Amino acid sequence: MAMRKQRMAVSVLAVLATLTLAACGTESGSGAESGDSGDSGDGSGTVRTEPSMTGVHWNVSSLTVGGKKTAAPAGAHVEIDSEGKATGNLGCNRFTADVSLDGDKVTVGRGTTTGMACAKDVQQFENAMGKAFHGELTAAVSGRSDEKTLTLTTAQGDSIALSSEPPAPLAGTAWKVTGLVSGSAATSLPAGAEGKAHLTFGKDGTVEGNLGCNSFHGKATVSGSTLTFGPLASTRKMCPGPEMELERALQGVLEGRTTYGIDHRSLSIEAESGKGLGASAPAAEG
The missing domain is CATH 2.40.128.270 (Lipocalin)
Incomplete structure (x- = not known):
C-alpha cells in the first residue's frame, strides 16, 4: 500500500509539472498563442508589423x-x-x-x-x-x-x-464659413462676401465671430450632435449688399436648435428649417 501511495504522489507531481510548463509556454509575449508577438510563422522569428493606414x-x-x-x-x-x-x-x-x-x-x-x-x-x-x-x-x-x-x-x-493630420475639434477652432445650404442644395457665398464670416466655439458654451458684416457673441450649448444657440448679440454697422445678404442668411441658421457634424476639418450646421452652412478649419500646424 505504501508503494502504491508513493507511485500516486509521483504521478501527481508529474502532471503538475506538465501543467506548469504548459502555462509558462502560453504567457503573454511568449508565443503566437498570445496574439501579441506578431511572429511571421515562417520559422525565422521575424516580427511582422501591420502599419495602421486606414481611417487616417x-x-x-x-x-x-x-x-x-x-x-x-x-x-x-x-x-x-x-x-x-x-x-x-x-x-x-x-x-x-x-x-x-x-x-x-x-x-x-x-x-x-x-x-x-x-x-x-x-x-x-x-x-x-x-x-x-x-x-x-x-x-x-x-x-x-x-x-x-x-x-x-x-x-x-x-x-x-x-x-x-488630426480632425479639428469643434471648440477652439476658428471655423471659416465657406458655403450655404438650403435643404439638399448647397450654394457658394454671395460674390464679394467670401472670407468675411467665421465663428469660434468656446469650451464654456460660448460662440463668437463675424456674420459677414457685424461681429457677434452668444451662447451655444452642445449635446451630442445638437447645437442650441441662444440669442446672439452683435454690432450694428451697415455693409455692402453681399455682406448683409450673407449676414441675414447666417442669422437664420445660428438660432435655436441645430444639428452639426464634423468631417475631418469641415463643419456643417443645419437649422430645423433646413437652412445651413458649411465651414472649414485651417490646416493643422506641423
Whole structure:
C-alpha cells in the first residue's frame, strides 16, 4: 500500500509539472498563442508589423520620382477606409480608387478622378502622383499615434511622403464659413462676401465671430450632435449688399436648435428649417 501511495504522489507531481510548463509556454509575449508577438510563422522569428493606414487623413507632403523631390500642392491628401477604398485629392482634382492591404503591401487599382483644369505645375504634380499611387506599393509608418508619417514606395524606388493630420475639434477652432445650404442644395457665398464670416466655439458654451458684416457673441450649448444657440448679440454697422445678404442668411441658421457634424476639418450646421452652412478649419500646424 505504501508503494502504491508513493507511485500516486509521483504521478501527481508529474502532471503538475506538465501543467506548469504548459502555462509558462502560453504567457503573454511568449508565443503566437498570445496574439501579441506578431511572429511571421515562417520559422525565422521575424516580427511582422501591420502599419495602421486606414481611417487616417494623410496629407501628401512630397513626391520623389527619379530622385527628384517635389513638394505637394496644398490640399493634396489620401484617405483609406476599412472597406478597401481610397479617396482624396491630387492637388486640384479629387480621386477614388480600389485598394487592398496585406501587411506592408498596398495595392492600388484603377480609379477615377474629376476633370477640373489645373495650373500647369499642379497638373504636372497630379500626373506624377497618379502614376506613383498605382499598383503595388510598400508602406512604412512611423511616429506616434497622433502624429504619424507614411511613406509609400513603388517597385521602381519612387516614393510618396505623407503625414497624418488630426480632425479639428469643434471648440477652439476658428471655423471659416465657406458655403450655404438650403435643404439638399448647397450654394457658394454671395460674390464679394467670401472670407468675411467665421465663428469660434468656446469650451464654456460660448460662440463668437463675424456674420459677414457685424461681429457677434452668444451662447451655444452642445449635446451630442445638437447645437442650441441662444440669442446672439452683435454690432450694428451697415455693409455692402453681399455682406448683409450673407449676414441675414447666417442669422437664420445660428438660432435655436441645430444639428452639426464634423468631417475631418469641415463643419456643417443645419437649422430645423433646413437652412445651413458649411465651414472649414485651417490646416493643422506641423
